Amino acid sequence: MHDERTAAATETGTGTDFSRRGFVVTSLATGFALAVQPVSAQTITTDSDGLVAGEVKIPTKDGQIPAYRAQPKGDGPFPVVLVVQEIFGVHEHIKDVCRRFAKLGALAIAPELYARQGDVSKLTDFGAIRPIVAKVPDAQVMSDLDAAVDFAKGSKGDVSKLGITGFCWGGRIVWLYSAHNPAVKAGVAWYGRLVGDPDELHPKSPVELADKLNAPILGLYGGADTGIPIESIEKMREAIKAAAKTAEIHVYPDTPHAFFADYRPSYRKEQAEDGWKRLQEWFKKNGVL
Template sequence: MNDESNKHDSRELQMNEKLTRRKFMVTASLATGFAMAVHPVSAKTITTDSNGLLAGAVKIPVKNGAIPAYRAQPASGSNFPIILVVQEIFGVHEHIQDVVRRLAKLGYLAIAPELFVRQGDVLKLSSVEEIRAVVAKVPDAQVFADLDATLAWAVKSSQGNVDRVGITGFCWGGRITWLYAAYNPKVKAGVAWYGRLVGESTPLTPRHPVDIAATLSVPVLGLYGGKDTGIPLESVDKVRTLLASGRSKSEIVVYPEAPHAFFADYRPSYRETEAKDGWDRLQKWFKSQGLM
């Protein structure tokens, strides 16, 4: 085991010890549709069937309980490359589940764990302000530990290949994609969709992508909108410069006319041309890193 793996295991133990100080039992289940806060849902919403797939809700064992997740993989075969899918602030609702099925159709074992479930059930909240109040309570350490547990489950229980692991995430999950790629040496590549890049260091969120960009060793593709009012292009340019000084060979693509959440086909922010281009780039990125 190399030094990097040893450091990861040590960090994981420390984080798990902190998390186990507070007992919990998760009883929430996955959404069967879209989060309440995103209604009405757009007529352009993409629906991917589960034909040829093993797809549905699963439970991921974590310290003192289990968290729900949505998993999809080809119905036959084994040793599948694994893609961790990290949710938006709206939880693992139908859009994220559909993304998981799209990845499974490409031959991946894709899985999206519910990462806010200890703090609250965002799927049943009707306002973005209420959801943000829940999400603000989620510590990065908890998220990393849950993603570690999800990856372990995918390998042990769902025929995943631990040597071919990727991660992708959207909005809140885009930020986590950058950070988890830096945290877990098992990750071989990431694709971050319009994830926040800078922010205040707090006990719950001590680091942000800007803090790890220069030392990142895992190739991450960042996909951003030039009209994103929540992610200034100055921050995108800053991280791009830091990445260029490092060794990860990461890239950032900016779609000049795209707003935030341009991939979210169920929302008014959806931009079909940019979304399709981004999805094509995701596939090529993962393949170029040996994940297919």
């Protein structure tokens, strides 16, 4: 992973100059990512009755990126929730999560954050996905999420009630964006990596930004997640405490990575439902929902 990122840093120079890139992805995937087939029978499907839901285009500094947006019908304004994709991009599961938030009265928006680097939805080999994701600069992601907030503001969104949640790759981004944007009211990070080796495209890990958090963060993690050891969670807890920031990390014992992903074998119904309940309580407590 480090070698791939180093190569990517060389390719983009400073790691923040993404304006020269073209756009590989111009529309969202339909269905589920091919890397996680077959889809589980436990998959949750949320209808769009009473909602305005579908693909939109978000203007950014260097062009448009596709995104999925769901919000209630009506005049609003609606609270805004940024939904940050897993490593597999914005596919049907992430779209469904947006509709779940819209059913709760929010405008939820999930921008395709790999749009310049590649379309991972059509790749069947997980090993082929990693090099693409490694080329996505944190600075680009922060900028694109800012653009998504601006889009939501112009689409009946109340950005004074701004929340963010993300899964896996997106869980890490929740911590980073909460340190980046002082307008965030609360965040919920699902099993996002907390430590890591820095490189030019990814200069800081969440544990290094604990003192920069602008909003209360709830972390939801699995005790049996082989990619996120308990030691790293304890390190993050210590950093949060030292920084005197408001954050809680809840660890579900004997629970794997991606336990919220109802379309995958890793799904754990009880933990997922409890996490979704905790998310709603956290967002209500901190002025998002």
